[in-house]
Amino acid sequence: SAVISQKPSRDICQRGTSLTIQCQVDSQVTMMFWYRQQPGQSLTLIATANQGSEATYESGFVIDKFPISRPNLTFSTLTVSNMSPEDSSIYLCSVVLNRATGELFFGEGSRLTVL
Amino acid sequence: AQTVTQSQPEMSVQEAETVTLSCTYDTSESDYYLFWYKQPPSRQMILVIRQEAYKQQNATENRFSVNFQKAAKSFSLKISDSQLGDAAMYFCAYRSPTGTASKLTFGTGTRLQVTL
Numbered sequence: 478s479a480v481i482s483q484k485p486s487r488d489i490c491q492r493g494t495s496l497t498i499q500c501q502v503d504s505q506v507t508m509m510f511w512y513r514q515q516p517g518q519s520l521t522l523i524a525t526a527n528q529g530s531e532a533t534y535e536s537g538f539v540i541d542k543f544p545i546s547r548p549n550l551t552f553s554t555l556t557v558s559n560m561s562p563e564d565s566s567i568y569l570c571s572v573v574l575n576r577a578t579g580e581l582f583f584g585e586g587s588r589l590t591v592l
Numbered sequence: 593a594q595t596v597t598q599s600q601p602e603m604s605v606q607e608a609e610t611v612t613l614s615c616t617y618d619t620s621e622s623d624y625y626l627f628w629y630k631q632p633p634s635r636q637m638i639l640v641i642r643q644e645a646y647k648q649q650n651a652t653e654n655r656f657s658v659n660f661q662k663a664a665k666s667f668s669l670k671i672s673d674s675q676l677g678d679a680a681m682y683f684c685a686y687r688s689p690t691g692t693a694s695k696l697t698f699g700t701g702t703r704l705q706v707t708l
Contacts, residue, residue, distance in 0.1 A: 510695075519683060519698045520637075567635060578644070579625055579687045581696060583637035 479504055481584035483570050489590045495558045498587045500570030505550035507573075510581065511543070514567040523568075526553045560591045594619045596686050598699035605674045606707050612659075613669045613702045615684030625687040626660070626667045627696070632680040640682070643667065671704075679706045 480503040490496050500509065511523040523543055524532040532545040546554045557564050570584040595618045605611035617626070628640040643651045643660050650658050655675075659668045671678055684699040 519700045520696075521698075522695055525695070569637065571637075578642060579696070580627060580639050580642055581637075582639070586635040586637075588635070 479506070479572055479574055479582045481570055481572060481582060483568075483584035483587050485587055486585065487588040487590075489592060490560050491592055492561055494560055495556055496560065496589060497554050497556045498568055498570070498589075500553045500555070500584055502551045502572055504574075507550070507576075509547065509553045510571045510573075511545065511553075511555045512569040512571060512583075514569060514586070516565065520569065523555070557589065560589070562591045565589060565591045594621075594686050594688060594697050596684050596697050596699035598682075598684055598702050600702045601700070602703045602705070604705040604707060605671070605678075607674055607676060609674055610670060610672045611674055611704065613671075613682050613684075613704065615667045615669070615699055617665050617667065617684070617686050617697075619665065619686065619688070621688055623689050625689070626658075627685040627687065628656070628658070628667075628669045629683045629685060629698075630678075630680045631683065631701075632677075637683070641669065674706050676706050676708075679704055 482501045484499045509526045512520040514520050522535050523538045524534040526532045526545045526547040528547045544556045567586040567588050569586045571581040597616045624645045626643045630638045630640050641651050641653045641656050655672045657670045681701045683701045685696040687696050
């Protein structure tokens with residue numbers, strides 16, 4: 478398993494502002510994944526963050542809205558830009574330790590509330 | 593595209609009893625992975641159990657076991673001797689062996705209540 482730390486754990490933000498979520502892993506991993514979980518909903522993949530290259534975004538998510546950094550093999554950030562109440566969600570960082578099985582290990586999530 | 597369906601938004605079980613959570617999926621692939629994840633109120637997603645599609649034997653992890661029916665595309669989770677700590681949201685997830693490594697498709701979840 479892995480220890481995945483996310484900051485902030487929760488935050489209340491004003492409409493139109495941006496917030497950066499940090500994800501720190503206690504071991505080196507090739508790929509990190511950012512998921513969004515809207516209230517009462519399932520998880521939706523936002524993007525895959527690869528070290529040394531641009532993130533790969535899923536349909537419906539764009540870099541201008543969710544810029545991602547991946548400066549090294551243990552750290553990534555997700556920024557939620559120009560927030561609106563619809564961005565109120567839990568944002569989860571996850572990693573794969575076993576590429577053969579692909580099972581994900583998750584951080585504790587960052588709960589954002591946009592007023 | 594693969595889809596994962598959990599038809600039970602909520603389930604309830606008495607402590608020490610057994611409960612089964614349903615999951616069906618749609619895929620044209622023959623080799624894939626299936627997972628059950630647990631999300632307690634603390635929010636952290638925890639892997640409960642994993643099943644490889646090429647294995648006929650159902651996976652088991654202590655009190656958790658699955659009933660994997662490949663032809664029916666069904667992947668149910670059985671929790672035996674339920675405990676209060678089992679109360680959580682349970683998500684079924686599918687992983688394709690192709691495309692983006694480890695892109696998981698999640699179901700909508702089943703909220704499990706455990707009563708005394």
